[in-house]
Amino acid sequence: DQQVKQNSPSLSVQEGRISILNCDYTNSMFDYFLWYKKYPAEGPTFLISISSIKDKNEDGRFTVFLNKSAKHLSLHIVPSQPGDSAVYFCAASAPAGANNLFFGTGTRLTVIP
Amino acid sequence: DSGVTQTPKHLITATGQRVTLRCSPRSGDLSVYWYQQSLDQGLQFLIQYYNGEERAKGNILERFSAQQFPDLHSELNLSSLELGDSALYFCASSLRQGAGTGELFFGEGSRLTVL
Numbered sequence: 001d002q003q004v005k006q007n008s009p010s011l012s013v014q015e016g017r018i019s020i021l022n023c024d025y026t027n028s029m030f031d032y033f034l035w036y037k038k039y040p041a042e043g044p045t046f047l048i049s050i051s052s053i054k055d056k057n058e059d060g061r062f063t064v065f066l067n068k069s070a071k072h073l074s075l076h077i078v079p080s081q082p083g084d085s086a087v088y089f090c091a092a093s094a095p096a097g098a099n100n101l102f103f104g105t106g107t108r109l110t111v112i113p
Numbered sequence: 114d115s116g117v118t119q120t121p122k123h124l125i126t127a128t129g130q131r132v133t134l135r136c137s138p139r140s141g142d143l144s145v146y147w148y149q150q151s152l153d154q155g156l157q158f159l160i161q162y163y164n165g166e167e168r169a170k171g172n173i174l175e176r177f178s179a180q181q182f183p184d185l186h187s188e189l190n191l192s193s194l195e196l197g198d199s200a201l202y203f204c205a206s207s208l209r210q211g212a213g214t215g216e217l218f219f220g221e222g223s224r225l226t227v228l
Contacts, residue, residue: 004155034216043203043219044156045117089155099169101153101217102195103148 006104023090030092119220138206
């Protein structure tokens, strides 16, 4: 049972434009959400996170939005750069600080120069 | 470089065999996590150790076992291998016991192919 879903396997965006990656979850007990980025032949690396008490968290070009009522979060990258091309995983935990992270299947982002 | 080292990077073996994957966590990290990523799947949590003790178990098969040694490195043992065990196995480490709010540092993974 996939509790964290990323329904778009891939996304292509022009350099300089906005990239929006989406993530849905089913478990209402999730209260902390993270995004990881993965380049080929490397392990995932932490990108940005958000607590369920917030609806937005921003870090430079990266912003994560959380809509708890819709059980939906999104990652916005503005402006997109070719170096952002990677697979992005959404992850969630319940409760925050739990030992397990539930990951989505990932979205492959390609930023076209 | 995350500081987490996994060996081997690639492993090809036959059904019914047994393999051991090794992980050295980041210096100072006490928690080690094992995740499995099968084709077109997300990372599935297998098991976590904290300072030598098992702390949490996920969807780990009975044919699989793990341990964390006094020097904090960890090994994941996979036995009676089946074709469906072919996957990328990631090790991650963190300083704290919980994974939820602290970032995990992942190794590059060990790609297991069972023929």
